[in-house]
Amino acid sequence: MRRFSWFNATSLTLGFAFLYLPMLILVIYSFNESRLVTVWAGFSTKWYGELLGNELFLDAAWVTLKVAVISSTIATVLGTMAAYVLVRSGRFSGRTLFSGMIYAPLVMPEVITGLSLLLLFIGIGLDRGVLTIVLAHTTFSMCFVSVVVSSRLISFDRSLEEAALDLGCTPWEAFRLVTLPIIAPAVISGWLLAFTLSLDDLVIASFTAGPSATTLPMRIWSSVRLGVSPEINALSTLLIGIVTLGVISASLVSKRNLMRQQQDEQTAARTA
Amino acid sequence: MADAARGKPMPHQGIFEPWTDPVAKPLIQFQNVTKRFGDFTAIDDLSIDIFEKEFFALLGPSGCGKTTLMRMLAGFEAPTTGTILLAGDDISPIPPNKRAVNMMFQSYALFPHLSVYDNIAFGLKREGMPKLDIHARVEEMLRLTRLERFARRKPHQISGGQRQRVALARSLAKAPKLLLLDEPLGALDKKLRQDTQFELMDIQEKTGTTFVIVTHDQEEAMTVASRVAVMDEGKLIQVSTPDVLYEDPRSVYVADFIGDVNLIEGKAKPSGDGIDLHWAEGQPVLHCKTAKPFGEGQTCHLAIRPEKIAIHSQEPEARNKLCGKILDIAYLGNISTYHVELPSGHVIKAQSANTRRIARRTFTWDDTVWLSWTDTAGVALER
Numbered sequence: 001m002r003r004f005s006w007f008n009a010t011s012l013t014l015g016f017a018f019l020y021l022p023m024l025i026l027v028i029y030s031f032n033e034s035r036l037v038t039v040w041a042g043f044s045t046k047w048y049g050e051l052l053g054n055e056l057f058l059d060a061a062w063v064t065l066k067v068a069v070i071s072s073t074i075a076t077v078l079g080t081m082a083a084y085v086l087v088r089s090g091r092f093s094g095r096t097l098f099s100g101m102i103y104a105p106l107v108m109p110e111v112i113t114g115l116s117l118l119l120l121f122i123g124i125g126l127d128r129g130v131l132t133i134v135l136a137h138t139t140f141s142m143c144f145v146s147v148v149v150s151s152r153l154i155s156f157d158r159s160l161e162e163a164a165l166d167l168g169c170t171p172w173e174a175f176r177l178v179t180l181p182i183i184a185p186a187v188i189s190g191w192l193l194a195f196t197l198s199l200d201d202l203v204i205a206s207f208t209a210g211p212s213a214t215t216l217p218m219r220i221w222s223s224v225r226l227g228v229s230p231e232i233n234a235l236s237t238l239l240i241g242i243v244t245l246g247v248i249s250a251s252l253v254s255k256r257n258l259m260r261q262q263q264d265e266q267t268a269a270r271t272a
Numbered sequence: 273m274a275d276a277a278r279g280k281p282m283p284h285q286g287i288f289e290p291w292t293d294p295v296a297k298p299l300i301q302f303q304n305v306t307k308r309f310g311d312f313t314a315i316d317d318l319s320i321d322i323f324e325k326e327f328f329a330l331l332g333p334s335g336c337g338k339t340t341l342m343r344m345l346a347g348f349e350a351p352t353t354g355t356i357l358l359a360g361d362d363i364s365p366i367p368p369n370k371r372a373v374n375m376m377f378q379s380y381a382l383f384p385h386l387s388v389y390d391n392i393a394f395g396l397k398r399e400g401m402p403k404l405d406i407h408a409r410v411e412e413m414l415r416l417t418r419l420e421r422f423a424r425r426k427p428h429q430i431s432g433g434q435r436q437r438v439a440l441a442r443s444l445a446k447a448p449k450l451l452l453l454d455e456p457l458g459a460l461d462k463k464l465r466q467d468t469q470f471e472l473m474d475i476q477e478k479t480g481t482t483f484v485i486v487t488h489d490q491e492e493a494m495t496v497a498s499r500v501a502v503m504d505e506g507k508l509i510q511v512s513t514p515d516v517l518y519e520d521p522r523s524v525y526v527a528d529f530i531g532d533v534n535l536i537e538g539k540a541k542p543s544g545d546g547i548d549l550h551w552a553e554g555q556p557v558l559h560c561k562t563a564k565p566f567g568e569g570q571t572c573h574l575a576i577r578p579e580k581i582a583i584h585s586q587e588p589e590a591r592n593k594l595c596g597k598i599l600d601i602a603y604l605g606n607i608s609t610y611h612v613e614l615p616s617g618h619v620i621k622a623q624s625a626n627t628r629r630i631a632r633r634t635f636t637w638d639d640t641v642w643l644s645w646t647d648t649a650g651v652a653l654e655r
């Protein structure tokens with residue numbers, strides 16, 4: 001055992017406090033009896049009950065979920081395709097420009113992305129609503145997916161695809177039966193990334209949403225401007241819970257995979 | 273080269289020689305094929321005919337273009353110039369998946385997400401073969417490559433040699449008309465390699481598949497091949513049957529590349545049915561029978577195989593003989609190679625079979641011995 005050091009303990013405590021104290025306070029106050037956020041008046045779960053009855057929040061949550069699932073799915077398909085073309089097509093004139101253009105939205109200020117999309121939607125006369133948010137989220141999360149997938153594709157052994165072709169696959173079959181299963185983890189992380197980005201996006205959604213559709217971050221933001229209510233705290237606590245659950249289950253899944261693989265390898269070593 | 277003569281089934285020799293038949297139609301024809309990568313020329317104006325049912329071996333140093341040649345046949349690279357014909361038709365417009373060609377990759381290219389069984393079954397499934405037939409065929413391939421016990425494993429759970437066998441089984445499974453094997457047996461131990469070589473020859477005999485095989489092991493090339501092509505820097509140096517390649521190399525490069533050889537450089541002087549070779553001050557002139565015309569004083573390399581040089585303790589009666597001291601003895605089990613240093617400083621290698629136990633060996637280090645060979649044992653080469 002390493003010797004216990006005051007310095008280490010202090011930095012650890014400070015670091016974690018910095019990260020988690022705000023969240024902890026939020027969680028604690030979500031169980032506050034009082035309507036006043038800063039005054040503790042005893043334990044209660046009544047704000048959770050009120051939340052479930054709040055049509056506005058439930059609607060917004062539903063919109064957010066819909067937008068996130070649809071946009072991240074489309075973004076994953078498009079982003080994977082873009083990554084595949086960029087990594088596979090070798091050198092063609094203007095390749096650098098093309099790949100630069102795919103990655104540019106990564107560094108583009110969200111305000112600008114949002115504004116330009118808004119102008120576009122107005123220009124082509126598209127009514128703002130769920131559809132426009134989906135389109136906007138697809139646009140900006142697609143390049144994240146393509147970054148994640150292309151970094152996996154670069155290390156992908158091309159001769160695997162050649163072997164598939166050699167054994168009679170059409171190029172599409174080779175992609176479906178060989179490439180896709182192998183890069184699947186990257187595609188899934190891409191999807192998760194796009195999903196999270198869409199879930200917590202406020203800026204772009206504010207630009208592209210219309211009166212008919214409001215996402216959860218927008219709803220929270222607008223109600224906080226009227227003053228923080230314990231209901232918001234309850235909602236945020238729920239969100240924290242969901243995210244924590246997601247992270248834990250994702251790491252459990254990957255840990256199980258790792259363990260299974262190690263087990264396989266051990267079996268292999270024993271019987272070989 | 274101890275196994276070279278042994279392995280080959282006799283029917284190959286004498287009877288199966290389509291390349292000598294002027295009306296025979298080649299299965300594969302490379303016509304002035306050049307392949308460039310940028311400004312690097314990997315295949316340089318190469319022309320060759322490969323016939324149906326041949327077992328054609330490509331031999332050459334690393335980077336000489338063997339894999340590139342195969343990839344052009346499989347359809348992964350297109351020639352920069354020139355044409356490749358398969359059964360008389362230009363194959364350039366045909367995509368890899370439509371070619372009746374299967375390739376075993378040098379890197380194996382096994383599908384990591386599929387089990388050994390599914391790897392082998394992959395091509396059969398794409399063909400739409402009935403399930404039961406696929407099963408039977410895969411089982412057969414597993415048996416052939418002795419992988420039955422590993423059928424359920426993933427490629428990362430088996431050893432390198434086992435992976436190589438999976439790659440081989442996968443390419444064999446579809447029983448294609450033309451099979452390209454890029455170093456199929458390199459990772460196997462000698463015993464398994466020889467067994468597999470015979471299996472391959474057996475398959476070839478039974479199915480009439482045409483094999484093109486890359487190998488770094490010249491013994492393997494000589495064992496299995498109907499013809500061997502020696503390549504260097506994208507060019508074919510010599511294409512011959514293994515025995516001709518060994519006994520009658522056309523250049524020093526080939527003589528040196530195939531097997532062990534003594535190369536003696538000197539000046540030729542036509543004499544009788546061959547040449548006299550003047551090669552070192554104070555050393556006897558060597559005589560070599562040859563039909564090649566050498567001019568007086570032309571540079572000539574005498575290539576002579578160690579096993580064709582006899583070693584004696586007394587001066588023998590022979591046309592070519594040299595005296596020297598044993599510098600080194602390489603004991604190889606069945607044979608020993610004696611490195612004999614001549615007074616001129618040259619070292620000549622002579623081989624003899626170990627017919628007696630090693631303890632009773634006739635010669636030992638620093639013994640003075642005589643070397644001799646007949647005037648037909650060596651080959652006179654211009655370059």
Ligand SMILES: Nc1ncnc2c1ncn2[C@@H]1O[C@H](COP(=O)(O)OP(=O)(O)OP(=O)(O)O)[C@@H](O)[C@H]1O
Pocket residue numbers: 309312314332333334335336337338339340341378
């Ligand atoms: N895609 C490529 N781009 C550029 N150069 C290449 C490419 N593929 C092969 N080469 C070059 O072409 C030459 C021949 O390569 P090839 O793979 O055919 O060699 P090889 O004879 O199979 O060698 P080895 O015995 O080591 O496998 C090499 O010098 C290699 O560097």
Ligand SMILES: [Mg+2]
Pocket residue numbers: 338339340378454
């Ligand atoms: Mg190679």
